[in-house]
Amino acid sequence: MSHARCKKLFICVMVILALTVPAAAQDDVIKIGVISSLTGSVSTYGQSVRNAVTMAVEDINAAGGINGRQISLVILDDKGDGTEAAQAARRLIDRENVALILGPVITPAVMAVAPICQAAGVPMLTPTGTGDQITSVGDYIFRGAYKDSFQGRVMAQFAIENLGLKEAAIIYDVANDYSVGLRAAFKTTFEELGGKIIAEESYSTGDTDFSAQLTSLAMRNPQALFIPDYYSTAGPILMQARLMGMDAVMLGVDGWDSPDLSALAGGFEEGGYIVNHYSADVDSPATQAFIARYKQTYGQAPDALAALGYDGTLIVAKALEAAGSTDPEALKQALGTVSGIEGVTGTINMDPEGTPIKSAVILKITGGQWELVTRIDPVGR
């Protein structure tokens, strides 16, 4: 056998070994798997979540861990892609034997992981997934954020009850489940509360010119315009609408929350309202301590995803403590019942369906800053 061949064989053997040797089991630590989008088109979301989760676990471990046991994290990247997320989940369950999976970050990845966790009987909590359908996959699936439909309802409620609006128009992205879901929830609640949706227009992901749709909306002269989309699209829509002379009140969602919104909207976002998970203005000690520590550790202000990542970890930690073990059945029960968690995004109570009951905040853009307008507590589910 030649030298080169020997080397090739050696590499092959190493590769096979690396694939098959299961990780050594450790009893003294609680292993939590994290699936996050560290690369790909939503990598900033994933990195925020990863940072916050790591920070939360450091805090918990420094305070003595959970019932005396330390938490160790296994963090895997999923590129924000369903296929990759499914592989990562199997790896965490089969090779790492994690007690629980925290993640993934975006709904398409969550939906690919959920059936695996459900079938394997491993509890899963996505700190950030807002898609309505997530928790209906099964009883092992939980989330740390509110549902899209809740957010849409809150905005409709705020528009009618606080702003006293009667008519609104909607412009949304038909190709984005987030936008479609929010539009449906907003419309239903707005009409239930006696308002009227006088016009609706749609576009598709990737569009940059909205003048045709906006012209048609402007002709109806609505009191308010609801734009349920991410900042990257909401920004240009805001600018084009205002330049067209539309003077409607602009209503938005958590997707607007980005430092880049102002640049994209050219300052025309001023006066707009959004629903969000948390506000940096909230005077709670938990929130302020989190913001200070995050800034100190990572050199930037935490966004809503970081806040949700931190809170998701707190929910999981509280559930582990309440369950007293890593037994999946006990953990599942605990995750559906833990309550009174003082998180960064407010006081969190979990409901057995797997979604937290917590208040949303309404923010207004004033002088280029997000200002807290009010907190809205959930009404029904």
Next chain:
Amino acid sequence: MKNKLTGLVWTALLALVYAAVRFLEGRGVLLPYHVQILSLCCINIILVVSLNLINGFTGQFSIGHAGFFAIGAYLSAYLTVKLQVPFLAAVLCGALLAGVSGVAVGLPALRLRGDYLAIATLGFGEIIRVIILNTDAVGGARGFSGIPKYTTFGLAYLIAIITVVAIHNFVSSDFGRACLAVREDEIAAESLGVNSTYFKVLAFALGASFAGAAGALFSHYLQYMAPTASQIGFLKSIDILIMLVLGGLGSLTGSVIAAIVLTILPEFLRGFAEYRMVIYPLLLIAVMIYRPAGLMAGRELSLSSLLALGKGARTHGQHS
């Protein structure tokens, strides 16, 4: 006689691989995690080998393969979830519809060549995605969830073998020779009486139907289909194309090897977090620099060449 023997040896080898996987799985050496990766390898093999028929053997540069994949994935999922059709029948229907759309797209599009064909097929892939996005019956933008897990490693393995054997036989038949002739020189082939449109569309439809079958396996493997670019859009097409080019256009064994390597590689790199998507392309670039025609560069790995390699090693290169 010799053909029969090689056939037997291959069958024995493939059966042995299957038995080995099952055995190791039973002993707990191979975890569900590994078996899941192996299933994905099989699905990717079907995709790459079927694209090879179109791009490698017939020389028609298509980058809309994910469109056919999506048709198979969504149709089969719709059939099993909403109409309770047996899984195998759903796979066949998926393959069939993908094949029919292959003909429908191929007839007009294959009049185009090179870049123009590439753009036309890319457009086709996007049309399929947008149609799915706007079809509420398959979940639209929300994605299609609640698909039962019917795809087993055994089935994916079997269909992958069927694909490779079928395309291998096609390529070595008269039809395949005609396709090769079209690839080498369309005008010369036409002048010899080869109906180039017929063979191009035939190869396109055949490749498309196998991609449809791969899609059906995939949707019942992941249990959730999202109409995103990386799942069924152009990014997926590009992924398949990368595997094809890395393995070498016109080499079936190259396609198989590249599909396996590029499916497993990201798993190894998963631990590197953010740097993963730096290392992966670097490896691709390295391969393209040192083996510009792909790993197998149009050649095949056959039993006789393997034997010759073994002999060559023993007699130390007397044959070369």
